[in-house]
Amino acid sequence: MRKSFKYSVITSFLLMQSGFTASANTQIDELAAALDKVKISGYLNLTAGTAKKENAFFRAYDTKINATSETWGGVQIDFKASEKLDFTLLTKFFAESRPYDDSFGVDLAYLSYKLSDQTKLRGGILRVPLYKDSDYKDTGFAHLWLRTPELIYANNKVQRHTGIEILHDIYLGDGTVQVQAFYGQNEDPRAKAAANNNKTYTIDDIMGVHATYSIDEHLFKLGATTRTEPGDLSDFTYTDSQGNERLEEEGYYAGDRQTFYSLGYGFDDGLWKVDAEAIFEITTGGRQDNGKYYASVGYRFGDITPYVMYQYRETLDDSERGLNVDTYVADDEKNTVTRFNLQKSFQQSILSIGSRYDISSNLAFKAQVDSYEHTSTGVNGNTRDIDNLLYSVSLQAVF
Amino acid sequence: MKKILILASALCFQTAFVQAEVVVVGNPSLSATLTPAEVKNLFLGKRQSLPDGTHITIVERTAEAPLKSEFHSKYTNKSEAQLSAYWTRLVFTGKGKPPKEISNSEELINMISSNPSFIGYIDSTEVTDKVSVLSK
Numbered sequence: 001m002r003k004s005f006k007y008s009v010i011t012s013f014l015l016m017q018s019g020f021t022a023s024a025n026t027q028i029d030e031l032a033a034a035l036d037k038v039k040i041s042g043y044l045n046l047t048a049g050t051a052k053k054e055n056a057f058f059r060a061y062d063t064k065i066n067a068t069s070e071t072w073g074g075v076q077i078d079f080k081a082s083e084k085l086d087f088t089l090l091t092k093f094f095a096e097s098r099p100y101d102d103s104f105g106v107d108l109a110y111l112s113y114k115l116s117d118q119t120k121l122r123g124g125i126l127r128v129p130l131y132k133d134s135d136y137k138d139t140g141f142a143h144l145w146l147r148t149p150e151l152i153y154a155n156n157k158v159q160r161h162t163g164i165e166i167l168h169d170i171y172l173g174d175g176t177v178q179v180q181a182f183y184g185q186n187e188d189p190r191a192k193a194a195a196n197n198n199k200t201y202t203i204d205d206i207m208g209v210h211a212t213y214s215i216d217e218h219l220f221k222l223g224a225t226t227r228t229e230p231g232d233l234s235d236f237t238y239t240d241s242q243g244n245e246r247l248e249e250e251g252y253y254a255g256d257r258q259t260f261y262s263l264g265y266g267f268d269d270g271l272w273k274v275d276a277e278a279i280f281e282i283t284t285g286g287r288q289d290n291g292k293y294y295a296s297v298g299y300r301f302g303d304i305t306p307y308v309m310y311q312y313r314e315t316l317d318d319s320e321r322g323l324n325v326d327t328y329v330a331d332d333e334k335n336t337v338t339r340f341n342l343q344k345s346f347q348q349s350i351l352s353i354g355s356r357y358d359i360s361s362n363l364a365f366k367a368q369v370d371s372y373e374h375t376s377t378g379v380n381g382n383t384r385d386i387d388n389l390l391y392s393v394s395l396q397a398v399f
Numbered sequence: 400m401k402k403i404l405i406l407a408s409a410l411c412f413q414t415a416f417v418q419a420e421v422v423v424v425g426n427p428s429l430s431a432t433l434t435p436a437e438v439k440n441l442f443l444g445k446r447q448s449l450p451d452g453t454h455i456t457i458v459e460r461t462a463e464a465p466l467k468s469e470f471h472s473k474y475t476n477k478s479e480a481q482l483s484a485y486w487t488r489l490v491f492t493g494k495g496k497p498p499k500e501i502s503n504s505e506e507l508i509n510m511i512s513s514n515p516s517f518i519g520y521i522d523s524t525e526v527t528d529k530v531s532v533l534s535k
Contacts, residue, residue: 041490076491088493112493117447117454122493135492142487167494174436176445178494214445216436217476270476303480358480361462398487 037080042399044073045140047147049392057372057388058150070147070394071095072138074107084114092138108160118169125162129180129210132221132264132277140396144273144307146354146368147392149294151313152279158227161186161206175215183207188230194250196238201230208260219266226260229253252342256285273298273305280316286342289316298356309352318345322379346376366394421470424530425518426511429453433534438474441518443485444495458507458519459498466504470520 047070049061056062059069076090090108097104110124127135134156137148148154163184170177184206191201208225236251259282267274276295283289291314298307321344354368374386423438425431431449433441440446441457448454460467462479471477477485489495501507504521511517512529526532 039496041487043487043491074491078490078496090491108493110493127492129492136488139487139491142484142491171446174434174440176440268481270478270481300478303478358478361479361483364480398483 039078039080040075041078042073042075043139043141044397045138045394046071046396047140047392047394049390051391052389053387055386055388057374057386057390058154061390068096070392074138076108086112086114088112118171120167121164122167123164125160126165126182126184128156128158128161128182128186128206128225129208129223130156130158130225130260131223131262131279132266132275139398140366140394141362141364141398144275144298144305144356145296145309145352146356146366146394149277149296149309149311149350150370151311151348151350152277152292152294157188157190158186158203158206163206172213173215175213178212178214180210180212181208191229191231191235191250191254194248195231195235196248197235199231199235201235203227203230210262217267217269219264219268221262221264221266223262223264224259226257228257229255231255252285252287253283256283256287258283271300273300273307286320288321288342288345290314291316296352303358304355305358306355307353309350309354311348311350311352313346313348315345315347318377321345342379344377344379346374348372348374362399363395363397366392366396368392368394420523420535421466421473421520422523422526422532423518423520423534424508424511424526425455425533426515427529427531428515429518429531429533431533435474435534438534442470442498443475444489444498454516455518456514456516457498458510458517459500460507460520461500461502464502466520466522 046067048065048067049059049070050065051057051061051063054062060066061069072092072094074090074092076088079087079089081087088108088110089106091105092107093104106125108125108127110122110126113121115121129135131152133143133148134153136142137153140147161182161184163182165180165182165184168179170179185202185204186206188201188203192199195201206225206227208223210221210223210225212219212221214220231251231254233247233251233254236248236254238246238248240246261280261282262277263279264277265275274295274297277293279290279292281290281292292312294309294311296307296309298305321342349372351371352368354366357365359365368391370390370392372386372388372390375383377383423433429449431451431453433449437446437450441455442459444457446455460470468479471482475482486495486497490497501510501519504525507519507521508525508527508529511519518533521530523532523535
């Protein structure tokens with residue numbers, strides 16, 4: 001909040017008081033000092049898109065124009081409780097109701113305690129910094145692209161955790177290594193929605209260590225995050241209309257440990273902006289391991305920055321799934337063994353071309369075209385190919 | 400006469416050049432000389448202290464100040480919109496807070512002279528004995 005605005009508000013308020021006197025100057029100063037402890041920030045993404053074909057792919061875009069799927073915003077309040085202690089609250093709102101953990105309401109709420117200029121402790125509801133840009137992926141204005149790479153950043157079921165973390169800066173010459181280590185837990189609403197009972201499912205061991213080295217125009221990030229999926233296989237079985245026992249998709253994770261390794265790079269010299277990332281999601285059990293990669297480059301012509309990005313996602317452990325492979329074996333009530341099979345493999349890619357136009361220092365207009373291709377192979381060898389084009393525009397602001 | 404005119408023109412040009420130079424200043428109690436990389440790290444919030452460990456609070460200029468684009472062109476290579484995007488990332492990850500912004504040099508000099516931890520930037524022609532030049 002700008003100081004002049006604060007003074008205007010306070011002065012207007014006091015002038016309305018019947019007992020306004022010269023001592024109001026003191027009150028103004030005191031109130032201004034109090035308001036200086038509070039900072040309000042926010043962001044808004046207004047996005048519309050439409051696809052060339054009916055076969056909906058990411059974010060359910062089809063041939064109709066959709067302006068709600070990716071329209072959202074957030075308001076953050078930072079309260080400086082003391083020189084070393086801060087409280088941060090981030091609330092989010094969406095134009096479209098969303099299932100699971102991406103819903104309206106409190107997104108983050110945490111205390112930060114500054115141990116020194118280089119070390120900070122945080123506790124509360126915190127973001128999981130899964131990949132290079134995960135902890136601010138929804139803040140469109142901060143990114144060059146219209147949206148963060150979809151195949152990499154979308155659909156990560158754990159966006160936040162309730163726990164603690166430490167941030168520590170290590171100075172190396174002109175460069176800085178920031179180490180971020182965290183531990184916490186989070187309710188798993190997707191598991192709860194898919195389960196055949198009313199239990200609450202909690203992922204109680206979300207933890208990771210990330211290191212970001214920034215020097216001059218370069219940024220390198222290395223990270224590892226792990227968690228154990230809650231529940232047992234039996235929590236997610238159901239019987240279909242033909243009397244066959246089936247497994248909800250969420251169930252394929254049950255009890256397995258997922259580990260996310262990420263290696264990212266960024267370059268920004270004011271003209272060229274380059275980003276690249278490689279991610280490996282390794283899961284115990286039969287659930288697919290994934291490799292996810294992207295690279296993008298943009299060049300600034302004044303306020304206009306055209307860019308191109310390529311994303312690719314693939315399964316890495318295809319030999320572990322097949323018709324005669326017991327990917328999962330579960331005991332049903334009659335103690336018989338049931339076999340479930342997963343999709344054997346898939347490859348997905350998106351080639352994106354777009355441009356960002358900075359209308360002002362806090363408002364940008366972006367346009368992006370995405371060419372999407374998907375090939376999946378079932379355990380019986382059948383393949384399925386999908387392709388589509390998505391056209392999107394977005395107005396993104398911060399304050 | 401021609402020589403005098405040429406000399407006068409050259410001096411005027413030089414004066415104009417000197418007026419355009421942006422310098423980083425701090426409280427006279429600070430004796431450090433900062434490299435461009437150190438200035439960049441401080442003004443992008445990557446460091447909060449001088450190389451000798453002295454805690455520093457940076458003071459920015461408002462977007463309207465013409466000196467701001469000159470300073471960032473020289474040290475950080477970022478436009479106003481790029482700076483806004485940069486600080487947005489830090490604010491919403493809780494990893495940094497944008498600096499306090501001051502609109503005019505006089506106010507900045509007064510702040511710096513009364514607080515040994517503040518540093519900012521002004522035009523070199525505005526330097527007084529209330530501040531010391533840390534980088535130019």
